[in-house]
Amino acid sequence: MEIAVIIPAAGSSRRYQEGQGLGSPRSKLDEDLGGRPVLHRTVELFTKHDSVNHVIVAGPADAAAFEQFKARHADKLGLFGVKMCKGGVTHRYESVRNALALVPESATHIAVHDAARPCTSLDLIDRVFEAAAAGHNAVVPGIHVADTLKRVGEEVAAKAEDPVAAILGADTSAASKAHVVVETVSREGLMSIQTPQMFEAGLFRRAYAQKNLDSTDDAQLVERLGERVVVVQGDSGNIKITRAADLAIARAILGVRPPAERDVMKRF
Numbered sequence: 001m002e003i004a005v006i007i008p009a010a011g012s013s014r015r016y017q018e019g020q021g022l023g024s025p026r027s028k029l030d031e032d033l034g035g036r037p038v039l040h041r042t043v044e045l046f047t048k049h050d051s052v053n054h055v056i057v058a059g060p061a062d063a064a065a066f067e068q069f070k071a072r073h074a075d076k077l078g079l080f081g082v083k084m085c086k087g088g089v090t091h092r093y094e095s096v097r098n099a100l101a102l103v104p105e106s107a108t109h110i111a112v113h114d115a116a117r118p119c120t121s122l123d124l125i126d127r128v129f130e131a132a133a134a135g136h137n138a139v140v141p142g143i144h145v146a147d148t149l150k151r152v153g154e155e156v157a158a159k160a161e162d163p164v165a166a167i168l169g170a171d172t173s174a175a176s177k178a179h180v181v182v183e184t185v186s187r188e189g190l191m192s193i194q195t196p197q198m199f200e201a202g203l204f205r206r207a208y209a210q211k212n213l214d215s216t217d218d219a220q221l222v223e224r225l226g227e228r229v230v231v232v233q234g235d236s237g238n239i240k241i242t243r244a245a246d247l248a249i250a251r252a253i254l255g256v257r258p259p260a261e262r263d264v265m266k267r268f
Contacts (some may be wrong), residue, residue: 001133004107005046005196008095009039009069009115010061010087028241029115030072034256038241040076041254043120045113047080049122051129054096056102057115058087063093069199093213093221100208103201110204112218113196116241119253120196127232128198137200141234142191149187152179193217194234195230203227 009029029039034042039057046052057077059069066086074084077125083102088094096112103110109132124141131139158178197218199207207221215221219229237253239246251257 002106002108004103005052005111006096006099007057007113007115008087008092009057009059010095031247032259038118039115042078042115043062045120048219055082056099056194057082058099061086061089063261092206097208107201110201111198114240119250120238121235124235129178132198136230137203139228140193140197140219140231142193142231145187145190145192149185151182151185153182154180163179191231194238
Protein backbone atom coordinates (compact mmCIF):
# COMPACT_ATOMS: atom_id res chain seq x y z
CA MET A 1 0.00 0.00 0.00
CA GLU A 2 1.06 3.56 -0.72
CA ILE A 3 -0.73 5.67 1.88
CA ALA A 4 -1.39 9.41 1.80
CA VAL A 5 -2.68 11.10 4.95
CA ILE A 6 -4.72 14.31 4.82
CA ILE A 7 -4.87 16.42 7.98
CA PRO A 8 -7.41 19.28 7.79
CA ALA A 9 -6.20 22.09 10.05
CA ALA A 10 -8.14 25.14 8.85
CA GLY A 11 -10.58 25.44 11.76
CA SER A 12 -11.01 28.66 13.72
CA SER A 13 -10.85 27.02 17.19
CA ARG A 14 -13.99 29.00 18.07
CA ARG A 15 -15.29 26.52 20.65
CA TYR A 16 -11.82 26.21 22.13
CA GLN A 17 -11.76 29.95 22.78
CA GLU A 18 -15.28 30.20 24.22
CA GLY A 19 -15.45 31.28 27.83
CA GLN A 20 -11.71 31.80 28.20
CA GLY A 21 -11.74 35.57 27.97
CA LEU A 22 -8.72 35.47 25.68
CA GLY A 23 -7.33 38.82 24.63
CA SER A 24 -6.60 37.52 21.15
CA PRO A 25 -7.66 34.39 19.28
CA ARG A 26 -5.51 31.36 20.04
CA SER A 27 -5.51 28.20 17.99
CA LYS A 28 -5.75 24.92 19.86
CA LEU A 29 -3.30 23.49 17.33
CA ASP A 30 -0.59 25.85 18.58
CA GLU A 31 -0.96 24.87 22.24
CA ASP A 32 2.01 23.24 23.97
CA LEU A 33 1.77 19.48 24.35
CA GLY A 34 4.92 18.19 25.98
CA GLY A 35 7.18 20.74 24.31
CA ARG A 36 5.62 20.53 20.84
CA PRO A 37 2.49 22.10 19.35
CA VAL A 38 -0.64 19.96 19.16
CA LEU A 39 -0.45 19.98 15.35
CA HIS A 40 3.11 18.62 15.33
CA ARG A 41 2.15 15.85 17.75
CA THR A 42 -0.66 14.84 15.41
CA VAL A 43 1.43 14.94 12.26
CA GLU A 44 4.22 12.92 13.86
CA LEU A 45 1.81 10.03 14.40
CA PHE A 46 2.02 9.43 10.66
CA THR A 47 5.45 10.74 9.64
CA LYS A 48 6.95 8.07 11.90
CA HIS A 49 4.75 5.31 10.44
CA ASP A 50 6.52 3.09 7.90
CA SER A 51 3.41 2.65 5.73
CA VAL A 52 2.76 6.37 5.21
CA ASN A 53 4.34 7.88 2.09
CA HIS A 54 2.66 11.30 1.93
CA VAL A 55 1.23 13.75 4.48
CA ILE A 56 -0.71 16.88 3.45
CA VAL A 57 -1.81 19.50 5.98
CA ALA A 58 -4.57 21.92 4.95
CA GLY A 59 -4.18 25.20 6.85
CA PRO A 60 -6.28 28.40 6.98
CA ALA A 61 -7.96 29.62 3.81
CA ASP A 62 -7.19 33.31 4.39
CA ALA A 63 -3.95 34.30 2.67
CA ALA A 64 -2.50 36.24 5.61
CA ALA A 65 -3.50 33.58 8.12
CA PHE A 66 -2.00 30.87 5.90
CA GLU A 67 1.31 32.73 5.75
CA GLN A 68 1.35 32.97 9.55
CA PHE A 69 0.45 29.28 9.74
CA LYS A 70 3.39 28.39 7.50
CA ALA A 71 5.70 30.62 9.52
CA ARG A 72 4.81 28.69 12.66
CA HIS A 73 4.84 25.19 11.23
CA ALA A 74 6.38 24.84 7.76
CA ASP A 75 10.06 24.57 8.75
CA LYS A 76 9.52 21.79 11.27
CA LEU A 77 6.95 19.83 9.28
CA GLY A 78 8.91 20.32 6.08
CA LEU A 79 11.73 18.26 7.59
CA PHE A 80 9.32 15.31 7.53
CA GLY A 81 8.32 15.93 3.90
CA VAL A 82 4.91 17.31 4.81
CA LYS A 83 3.13 19.34 2.13
CA MET A 84 0.84 22.26 2.95
CA CYS A 85 -2.11 23.84 1.19
CA LYS A 86 -4.84 26.32 1.98
CA GLY A 87 -7.93 24.79 3.53
CA GLY A 88 -11.59 25.63 3.23
CA VAL A 89 -13.31 28.88 4.11
CA THR A 90 -16.38 27.37 5.74
CA HIS A 91 -16.49 23.58 5.65
CA ARG A 92 -14.11 20.79 6.57
CA TYR A 93 -14.77 19.00 3.30
CA GLU A 94 -13.36 22.02 1.45
CA SER A 95 -10.04 21.51 3.25
CA VAL A 96 -9.99 17.80 2.47
CA ARG A 97 -10.83 18.47 -1.18
CA ASN A 98 -8.01 21.00 -1.50
CA ALA A 99 -5.53 18.57 0.05
CA LEU A 100 -6.78 15.75 -2.15
CA ALA A 101 -5.52 17.69 -5.18
CA LEU A 102 -1.96 17.19 -3.82
CA VAL A 103 -2.28 13.44 -3.33
CA PRO A 104 -0.26 11.70 -6.07
CA GLU A 105 -2.06 9.28 -8.38
CA SER A 106 0.33 6.54 -7.21
CA ALA A 107 -1.28 6.52 -3.74
CA THR A 108 -3.40 3.40 -3.25
CA HIS A 109 -5.08 4.53 -0.02
CA ILE A 110 -6.01 7.87 1.51
CA ALA A 111 -6.52 8.45 5.22
CA VAL A 112 -8.02 11.55 6.83
CA HIS A 113 -7.23 12.44 10.43
CA ASP A 114 -8.40 15.33 12.62
CA ALA A 115 -5.57 17.76 13.36
CA ALA A 116 -6.83 18.05 16.94
CA ARG A 117 -6.47 14.31 17.70
CA PRO A 118 -2.86 14.07 18.92
CA CYS A 119 -3.48 11.18 21.35
CA THR A 120 -4.23 8.50 18.75
CA SER A 121 -2.39 5.31 19.61
CA LEU A 122 -0.17 3.53 17.10
CA ASP A 123 -2.18 0.36 17.79
CA LEU A 124 -5.37 2.11 16.62
CA ILE A 125 -3.67 3.38 13.46
CA ASP A 126 -2.38 -0.12 12.77
CA ARG A 127 -5.88 -1.59 13.20
CA VAL A 128 -7.29 0.81 10.61
CA PHE A 129 -4.42 0.23 8.17
CA GLU A 130 -4.54 -3.55 8.58
CA ALA A 131 -8.28 -3.63 7.89
CA ALA A 132 -7.67 -1.66 4.69
CA ALA A 133 -4.87 -4.04 3.71
CA ALA A 134 -7.29 -6.94 4.26
CA GLY A 135 -9.48 -5.60 1.45
CA HIS A 136 -11.94 -3.28 3.17
CA ASN A 137 -12.20 -0.16 1.00
CA ALA A 138 -13.55 2.13 3.73
CA VAL A 139 -12.50 1.74 7.36
CA VAL A 140 -13.24 3.93 10.38
CA PRO A 141 -12.51 3.46 14.10
CA GLY A 142 -15.35 3.71 16.59
CA ILE A 143 -16.39 2.97 20.15
CA HIS A 144 -19.79 1.83 21.38
CA VAL A 145 -21.89 4.60 22.92
CA ALA A 146 -22.07 4.10 26.68
CA ASP A 147 -24.08 7.16 27.73
CA THR A 148 -27.84 7.52 27.63
CA LEU A 149 -28.83 9.56 24.58
CA LYS A 150 -31.67 12.08 24.57
CA ARG A 151 -32.99 14.16 21.71
CA VAL A 152 -33.65 17.71 22.82
CA GLY A 153 -35.65 20.55 21.39
CA GLU A 154 -36.78 23.87 22.78
CA GLU A 155 -34.15 25.97 24.54
CA VAL A 156 -35.06 27.41 27.94
CA ALA A 157 -33.26 29.50 30.54
CA ALA A 158 -31.43 27.42 33.16
CA LYS A 159 -31.02 30.34 35.55
CA ALA A 160 -31.68 34.05 35.85
CA GLU A 161 -29.26 36.41 34.18
CA ASP A 162 -26.48 37.62 36.46
CA PRO A 163 -26.39 41.46 36.18
CA VAL A 164 -22.91 41.66 37.74
CA ALA A 165 -21.51 39.18 35.22
CA ALA A 166 -23.10 41.17 32.42
CA ILE A 167 -21.47 44.38 33.65
CA LEU A 168 -18.08 42.67 33.86
CA GLY A 169 -18.52 41.24 30.38
CA ALA A 170 -18.26 37.62 31.52
CA ASP A 171 -19.52 35.02 29.06
CA THR A 172 -22.24 33.08 30.87
CA SER A 173 -24.25 32.12 27.79
CA ALA A 174 -23.34 28.41 27.87
CA ALA A 175 -24.01 28.04 31.59
CA SER A 176 -27.43 29.72 31.35
CA LYS A 177 -28.79 27.48 28.58
CA ALA A 178 -30.92 24.38 28.95
CA HIS A 179 -33.01 22.28 26.57
CA VAL A 180 -36.27 20.39 26.89
CA VAL A 181 -36.03 16.61 26.33
CA VAL A 182 -38.05 15.36 23.35
CA GLU A 183 -37.25 11.66 23.60
CA THR A 184 -34.71 9.10 24.79
CA VAL A 185 -32.86 7.51 21.88
CA SER A 186 -31.88 3.84 21.96
CA ARG A 187 -28.10 3.46 21.94
CA GLU A 188 -28.30 -0.10 20.57
CA GLY A 189 -26.10 -0.37 17.51
CA LEU A 190 -24.77 3.18 17.91
CA MET A 191 -21.05 3.94 17.82
CA SER A 192 -19.07 7.15 18.24
CA ILE A 193 -16.79 7.45 15.21
CA GLN A 194 -13.22 8.72 15.32
CA THR A 195 -10.32 9.24 12.94
CA PRO A 196 -8.13 8.25 11.14
CA GLN A 197 -10.57 7.15 8.48
CA MET A 198 -9.04 5.15 5.64
CA PHE A 199 -10.23 4.68 2.05
CA GLU A 200 -9.15 3.03 -1.15
CA ALA A 201 -7.93 5.97 -3.23
CA GLY A 202 -10.26 5.47 -6.22
CA LEU A 203 -13.29 5.19 -3.96
CA PHE A 204 -12.29 8.31 -2.03
CA ARG A 205 -11.86 10.32 -5.22
CA ARG A 206 -15.30 9.17 -6.39
CA ALA A 207 -16.77 10.24 -3.05
CA TYR A 208 -15.31 13.72 -3.45
CA ALA A 209 -16.47 13.98 -7.06
CA GLN A 210 -20.09 14.15 -5.87
CA LYS A 211 -21.96 17.43 -6.08
CA ASN A 212 -23.26 17.24 -2.52
CA LEU A 213 -20.29 17.16 -0.13
CA ASP A 214 -22.15 18.32 2.95
CA SER A 215 -21.24 15.77 5.62
CA THR A 216 -20.10 15.28 9.20
CA ASP A 217 -17.24 12.97 8.23
CA ASP A 218 -15.65 11.53 5.10
CA ALA A 219 -17.21 8.10 5.57
CA GLN A 220 -20.64 9.65 5.10
CA LEU A 221 -19.68 10.61 1.55
CA VAL A 222 -18.73 7.01 0.83
CA GLU A 223 -22.00 5.80 2.37
CA ARG A 224 -23.81 8.15 0.00
CA LEU A 225 -22.33 6.21 -2.90
CA GLY A 226 -23.89 3.04 -1.51
CA GLU A 227 -20.48 1.57 -0.65
CA ARG A 228 -19.79 -0.41 2.52
CA VAL A 229 -17.96 1.19 5.45
CA VAL A 230 -16.59 -1.03 8.22
CA VAL A 231 -15.85 0.00 11.80
CA VAL A 232 -12.85 -1.30 13.76
CA GLN A 233 -12.34 -0.86 17.48
CA GLY A 234 -11.47 2.71 18.40
CA ASP A 235 -9.94 4.01 21.59
CA SER A 236 -11.52 6.08 24.38
CA GLY A 237 -8.20 7.90 24.72
CA ASN A 238 -8.37 9.06 21.10
CA ILE A 239 -9.96 12.36 22.09
CA LYS A 240 -10.44 15.39 19.89
CA ILE A 241 -9.35 18.64 21.51
CA THR A 242 -12.42 20.84 21.10
CA ARG A 243 -12.67 22.91 24.28
CA ALA A 244 -10.01 24.25 26.63
CA ALA A 245 -10.59 21.50 29.20
CA ASP A 246 -9.71 18.88 26.57
CA LEU A 247 -6.10 20.07 26.49
CA ALA A 248 -5.61 19.06 30.13
CA ILE A 249 -7.10 15.65 29.34
CA ALA A 250 -4.75 15.23 26.37
CA ARG A 251 -1.76 16.08 28.55
CA ALA A 252 -2.89 13.50 31.10
CA ILE A 253 -3.29 10.82 28.41
CA LEU A 254 0.18 11.51 27.01
CA GLY A 255 1.74 11.95 30.45
CA VAL A 256 3.10 15.45 29.79
CA ARG A 257 2.89 18.61 31.86
CA PRO A 258 2.00 22.21 30.98
CA PRO A 259 4.99 24.44 30.08
CA ALA A 260 5.20 26.20 33.46
CA GLU A 261 5.47 22.87 35.28
CA ARG A 262 8.45 21.59 33.30
CA ASP A 263 12.03 22.15 34.37
CA VAL A 264 13.27 25.56 33.18
CA MET A 265 15.89 24.08 30.83
CA LYS A 266 13.16 22.06 29.07
CA ARG A 267 10.82 24.94 28.30
CA PHE A 268 12.59 26.14 25.17
